[in-house]
Amino acid sequence: MKYYHxxxxxxxxxxxxxxxxxxxxxxxxxxxxxxxxPCGCGADNVESDKAGDCTAxxxxxVRKGTPAAMAASQGPSPQRKRAAILxxxxxxxxDYTGPYEVFGQAGxxxxxxxxxxxxxxxAMGMRVNPHYTLEDSPRADVIIIPGGGxxxxxxxxQVIKWIQEKSKDAEYVLSVCNGAYILAKTxxxxxxxxxxxxxxxxxxxxIAPKVKVVRDRRYVDNGKFxxxxxxxxxxxxxxxxxxxxxxxARAQMVALNMExxxxxxxxxxxxxxxxxxIRNIFGRNLRLNLPEGVQSRVLxxxxxxxxxxxxxxxxxxxxxxxxxxxxxxxxxAGTWKKENSAKSEAxxxxxxxxxxxQAEWRGEASVQPAGVANTFAxxxxxxxxxxxxxxxxxxxxxxIIIRDAxxxxxxxxxxxxxxxxxxxxVSSRDTAILSAxxxxxxxxxxxxxxxxxxxxxxxxxxxxxxxxxxKTELTGDLHLMLINLKRPVQEGDKVALTLEFENSIxxxxxxxxxxxxxx
Amino acid sequence: xxxxxxLSIIVLIAAGFDTAAQDFSLTDHNGHRFRLxxxxxxxxxxxxxxxxxxxxxPVILGRVNKVFEQLGTEREKALAxxxxxxxxxxxxxxxxxYVKYFSAQTVALTGRKEEIDAVVKQFGARYEIxxxxxxxxxxxxxxxxIYLIDRRGVVHSRFRHxxxxxxxADAVKSLIR
Numbered sequence: 001m002k003y004y005h006x007x008x009x010x011x012x013x014x015x016x017x018x019x020x021x022x023x024x025x026x027x028x029x030x031x032x033x034x035x036x037x038p039c040g041c042g043a044d045n046v047e048s049d050k051a052g053d054c055t056a057x058x059x060x061x062v063r064k065g066t067p068a069a070m071a072a073s074q075g076p077s078p079q080r081k082r083a084a085i086l087x088x089x090x091x092x093x094x095d096y097t098g099p100y101e102v103f104g105q106a107g108x109x110x111x112x113x114x115x116x117x118x119x120x121x122x123a124m125g126m127r128v129n130p131h132y133t134l135e136d137s138p139r140a141d142v143i144i145i146p147g148g149g150x151x152x153x154x155x156x157x158q159v160i161k162w163i164q165e166k167s168k169d170a171e172y173v174l175s176v177c178n179g180a181y182i183l184a185k186t187x188x189x190x191x192x193x194x195x196x197x198x199x200x201x202x203x204x205x206x207i208a209p210k211v212k213v214v215r216d217r218r219y220v221d222n223g224k225f226x227x228x229x230x231x232x233x234x235x236x237x238x239x240x241x242x243x244x245x246x247x248x249a250r251a252q253m254v255a256l257n258m259e260x261x262x263x264x265x266x267x268x269x270x271x272x273x274x275x276x277x278i279r280n281i282f283g284r285n286l287r288l289n290l291p292e293g294v295q296s297r298v299l300x301x302x303x304x305x306x307x308x309x310x311x312x313x314x315x316x317x318x319x320x321x322x323x324x325x326x327x328x329x330x331x332x333a334g335t336w337k338k339e340n341s342a343k344s345e346a347x348x349x350x351x352x353x354x355x356x357x358q359a360e361w362r363g364e365a366s367v368q369p370a371g372v373a374n375t376f377a378x379x380x381x382x383x384x385x386x387x388x389x390x391x392x393x394x395x396x397x398x399x400i401i402i403r404d405a406x407x408x409x410x411x412x413x414x415x416x417x418x419x420x421x422x423x424x425x426v427s428s429r430d431t432a433i434l435s436a437x438x439x440x441x442x443x444x445x446x447x448x449x450x451x452x453x454x455x456x457x458x459x460x461x462x463x464x465x466x467x468x469x470x471k472t473e474l475t476g477d478l479h480l481m482l483i484n485l486k487r488p489v490q491e492g493d494k495v496a497l498t499l500e501f502e503n504s505i506x507x508x509x510x511x512x513x514x515x516x517x518x519x
Numbered sequence: 520x521x522x523x524x525x526l527s528i529i530v531l532i533a534a535g536f537d538t539a540a541q542d543f544s545l546t547d548h549n550g551h552r553f554r555l556x557x558x559x560x561x562x563x564x565x566x567x568x569x570x571x572x573x574x575x576x577p578v579i580l581g582r583v584n585k586v587f588e589q590l591g592t593e594r595e596k597a598l599a600x601x602x603x604x605x606x607x608x609x610x611x612x613x614x615x616x617y618v619k620y621f622s623a624q625t626v627a628l629t630g631r632k633e634e635i636d637a638v639v640k641q642f643g644a645r646y647e648i649x650x651x652x653x654x655x656x657x658x659x660x661x662x663x664x665i666y667l668i669d670r671r672g673v674v675h676s677r678f679r680h681x682x683x684x685x686x687x688a689d690a691v692k693s694l695i696r
Contacts, residue, residue, distance in 0.1 A: 411620035418573035443654035
């Protein structure tokens with residue numbers, strides 16, 4: 001007997017070698033012929049003048065000369081997965097080329113699809129020719145919907161229908177950046193969670209009222225439908241899909257080969273950064289309103305989700321107080337409230353405001369002469385001082401964030417189930433889960449499953465689950481086990497679960513019950 | 520093409536191992552007697568587990584579903600068999616609910632402990648009961664390999680429970696044809 005996983009390494013190496021096969025030149029547009037994708041149906045070499053289905057096997061005909069049709073001369077590759085990338089005028093370049101690179105390197109057959117075979121002009125003027133039209137595009141395992149200038153596309157019923165139809169056969173549908181706007185228009189994201197480009201995130205709910213929009217994730221996985229944040233996030237989203245489709249190892253090998261600094265566990269989420277409160281006032285380019293004849297440039301803009309500082313240099317014949325006066329006017333125009341502090345000087349002002357989660361923020365504007373004639377250092381610094389009042393479990397006031405919690409639905413006669421979650425210890429000291437309980441279970445235990453030295457899967461109860469600073473995944477090997485259920489739990493239920501940590505910290509969360517997705 | 524080539528290498532390697540046709544008899548989740556040799560001509564995926572398992576067993580059954588999805592019209596030529604190594608808790612009703620929920624393609628089998636132990640031994644699988652302070656009372660530690668049995672009843676190869684469904688589906692397809 002032989003284990004198959006050894007063979008998988010060979011398949012992996014073999015599929016890497018496939019990416020060395022150059023993509024063949026495209027057929028000219030005017031004399032388009034259509035053929036059946038090579039499948040051995042007997043009509044593989046029959047040419048047709050128009051798109052449609054193969055009369056022999058019913059497969060969608062593909063344009064002759066395209067990669068799918070060319071496979072005939074290279075031998076059929078029924079096992080090779082395919083990725084379709086939607087293109088349109090104004091598409092953001094890295095939104096579609098990033099995923100193209102990742103999926104191509106992972107061994108998939110990647111092709112582009114557009115409304116017509118006309119040349120596409122991307123954002124910033126790159127010109128590309130699509131492989132297929134919406135009508136003649138073949139089935140794909142992954143569909144990628146990039147962003148950019150999406151408005152005409154999100155309003156095009158042909159495109160919306162194409163996404164709806166092709167998604168049925170696809171394993172994954174991935175939107176990048178404001179490609180989420182196009183995907184949302186299909187209705188396929190309804191009831192799901194999504195993210196998008198940081199600067200357009202506040203506009204998504206209007207397009208997609210049934211979608212929960214989040215700003216604290218680089219990509220959001222709903223199983224089949226994955227949305228990523230802006231621009232380069234598409235690379236991370238694609239690597240994530242590769243790790244789901246094949247293995248983490250394959251995604252690692254692709255990232256290494258791309259010399260891409262992949263951080264699969266990174267919590268970087270551009271849209272969560274605090275600078276949005278400053279951009280809301282000064283715009284994406286952080287342009288100050290200044291006295292006549294005064295110029296400025298941004299020296300730095302940096303921070304975190306909890307604080308931010310922008311520094312400018314202003315130059316011109318004016319006084320610090322005049323710059324501050326206009327700065328104060330800009331700040332007062334929104335929801336910021338000026339603090340009347342006795343310490344207020346002619347070169348500083350203090351502010352307070354409340355964000356969309358009802359968290360309290362403090363701001364300080366400052367204009368100081370820079371020591372050189374007619375030159376001023378301008379800065380604006382903000383810090384979050386309070387916790388969002390409404391969000392008890394999501395907040396990290398006690399240093400513990402719990403997310404992505406779910407309970408596995410089990411057959412009705414099973415009196416037990418498991419709960420999974422990701423816990424982030426954002427404090428500077430280690431802690432641990434000491435116990436858990438729920439009203440619906442006779443006992444909630446901390447469990448670990450592992451392969452023991454006799455090559456048997458062994459489940460055992462733990463006295464505690466340590467939570468060092470950083471992320472701990474209770475998503476499989478480690479999990480909570482709910483035993484002696486008082487009633488069966490079904491998808492759609494929400495179960496209250498209380499966890500007790502060190503230092504008498506207690507958290508109660510409402511955990512949704514879900515079916516386990518097959519892998 | 521490439522896969523077929525690799526599979527044929529494995530077939531050659533595997534040919535050097537077990538060549539005897541397997542047979543055994545246990546009770547299925549509907550209470551009927553199940554004899555393996557009655558299913559000659561089908562390609563069989565066989566594995567051991569227990570229903571109080573929330574990790575490996577649901578994962579394996581989910582994969583089996585995917586394998587059958589990928590077999591399409593050829594699914595009638597294959598069979599999945601889940602043998603419980605926990606007769607104490609896995610009653611027929613529990614087994615029936617379990618396969619109905621996780622994988623309607625799968626036949627769940629049980630029997631007297633001696634009968635089960637004989638089948639476990641026959642396949643070279645292993646399990647052990649471990650007493651625990653858990654509210655479960657005891658845990659069942661077990662091997663999680665999935666045995667691929669060809670149409671003649673000969674064990675052709677085995678998979679790990681972490682192997683992907685498409686890998687298993689390819690192997691099943693190659694033995695169906």
